[in-house]
Amino acid sequence: MFGKEFNISLALSFLIASLCFFALFMAQSANSFEWSNIALSLDSWESGTCLSLGYLFAYLGIASLMARIEFDSVNQLFGYLILGGLCCFSLLFIFYEAKNSLFVLIGLDQTHDTISSFFEKLIVTTSFFLFSLSSILSIKKLVFINRIRSEIAFWNVFEVFLLILLFRSSLNLNIPALDPCLLAFGTLIMAWLITKVRWVALLNQKKILTLVFLLCIIGLFISFLNVFSNAFIIKEYQDVFILIDEFYLIFPTYITISAFTYVCFSFLATLFNMPISNVIEQKEHDIKGFKELSSLMGQEITGDSLLQSKKRQNWQNALFDRLFDLCLKNTGADGGFLYIEDNSGKYKGGPFYKGVNENKILDILALFKQDVLRFEEIYEAKLKQDHRKSKMPFQFESLYAHSLEFKSAPSKVKGRFAENKKQLGYLFLFKKYPNGFDQYMLRLLRAYIKQALIAIHNAERLDYVIESDRLRNEMKIAQKIQNKLIPELTKEMGHLKVSTYYQPASEVGGDYFDCIYKAPNKQLFVIADVSGKGINAAFHVAKMKGIFQSLTAMDLDLEKILNHCNNSVKACFEKGVFISLIILDVDQKKRTLNWARAGHCPILFWDDAKQKLSELEGPGIGLGITNEVLFKKSSKVQSKQYQENDFFVLYTDGVIEARNNKKEEFGLQRLKNSLIKNKDKNVEILKMGLIEDLNNFRKDETIFDDLSVIIIKSE
């Protein structure tokens, strides 16, 4: 914006101003060295022209200099305040000095006739009122850099006071005690006004220096003016003021004094603020650090898992790099290192160190972890050794170091975050001099680390979400596979009608049932419950199905099937896993049931002739619990005849252990009642009735064990 032309105009302004003043000086020095005689050496209109031009260009010079300096909103306002004042006074001087020359040019009498006196009055009053207005506006903006309710009210009082003053200035009133009252009140308000220099705190050191420099230039300009004013003009100006009635001056004088005091006070405040301005700057810098860390937090990590882990690594390295850099710079540390560990405590972090020999990092840490010595001592001990070898890039004479072990933020998410407070690493910072780290710095370091940890924690949570998403998808696949393990049984097998129900507690379950068609009239039903639930149990179900299908293909009797099953479970399944099972062999021709129980819930048998629902009990230990000998001893195959309309129900314990919100179990009795209620209906209604009763019982309570039911009815 301000190019070469601007620089030229700036230089020209000062040059012309200097020339004008120089011309005056030369004229004066030609006659006498007395400043007071300067007026005598020149015709008044010549000196007037010179002075007015001098003022004009000096003003232009200062104005362009101010425009040249890059102000921001705060000191720009202050600049306007000063510039406004200068502008008005310059206007006054310029017009006043030019007046005589003008009068000569247009042939008017220079004496105070009506026209010139009116003209003078006009210039003076206009300048003053312009000055007042610009000053008030600028001061208002400065005072309200940040608006506070109480200050707004006070400012309103000030404005009202100014109006009263203006009113007083316009009228020649003669009320006793009015002026002293106004004076006292005005002083009070001025005292309040000059304390409102909060904007000074917003300036950084560079801006303060600019401002001080500018004020000095202006001060010089004003003193320069004073030299000339004192020399020969002041008397004439005094004449001007005499022209104006005294009461007119009250308002502009008050404003001038207020503005002048405000400027002086601001100048002092700026000067006193200089030593602490770098503290504020430092704080701004610290906050910037947080912003940088936060912006790293915001980066999204997406993509496939491989790309993601690489991206994650890069991201984490960038974060640690930034963190270390910030900690180092903002504490003014001379050296240090950031050591990142993986879960097993191995060195994982990138090369985040400064002023330390990389090979020494591990030694220092090892000593620190032993917790035998405080870190300062460790490092000093280390230093003595290193001093001899002169391997340290920094030769610390005495040092203080502070270390912060940072741990991942505890989380409310259940799982590994909540359980493990992972140690992520260590941060060590050194300074050449003792007491180098104050409390503020330590707080700042902690805050930075916390911010970085939040970023890592968030990233981990993102990982967790992605991982659980992946698991959910895999669970869906597992569910599909498991659904195929549980067969859809044919609903009609000779005179038997079959209905089944299966509901796992989670995506996959630990229940298993099946039916082997040995012959058109011979079916082998099995129902089993693997201990545990979820994915673990589902795998065991898959194994169990394999074992069972192979054994039944060999056309063995029930006892042998059971024994082999027990041996297989004992051999193939891990310790502590067992299976409860019932095999039911139905011979439709002979209308007989053969069954063997291995720790499973007994079959419920409805004897239609006797109108009685009984449990087909029998001995038997769950598969995989005990050895062959004991198992054989306890297992027993039993038989029973059945008739038309009899039905038998095979179920798993999930049915009777289903709970309601009062923690009551559905129980065997409710199961029996439900079946008896629909005893004359077909199997579908029997099943639906049971499911309905079960659902009514537990209502919204979730099931926590798998439910399986097979109902077989002879029709």
Add this chain to the structure above:
Amino acid sequence: MKIKSENIENIGVLRLEGELDASTAIDVDKAIKLHLEKGKKHLIIDGAKLDYISSAGIGVFVAYLEAVQENNGKIAFCALTPSVLSVFQMLGIDQIMTIVDDEQSAKTNLFES
């Protein structure tokens, strides 16, 4: 689930309170392991305050049964609540582990053997 561990000579006693399911089974597993590591021959499980046991819960005892038996030891359950007892009976656990009414009879039973 609360687990109280006690030692009576060569018997490790576990007093269980609450519900023993897959999640709490891990703690019981640790407690049993601790007893066996200390060289306890027998285990007495006091189930007076055990409200519920799941198959995974039973699995813990089944898993250690052989280890205890190899050491000529026994696992005895005492004062089981009716619901827990019925689960044990259904699975046939009562045929392979000692189930008695109170702790005293459990001790007598174990010392006799």
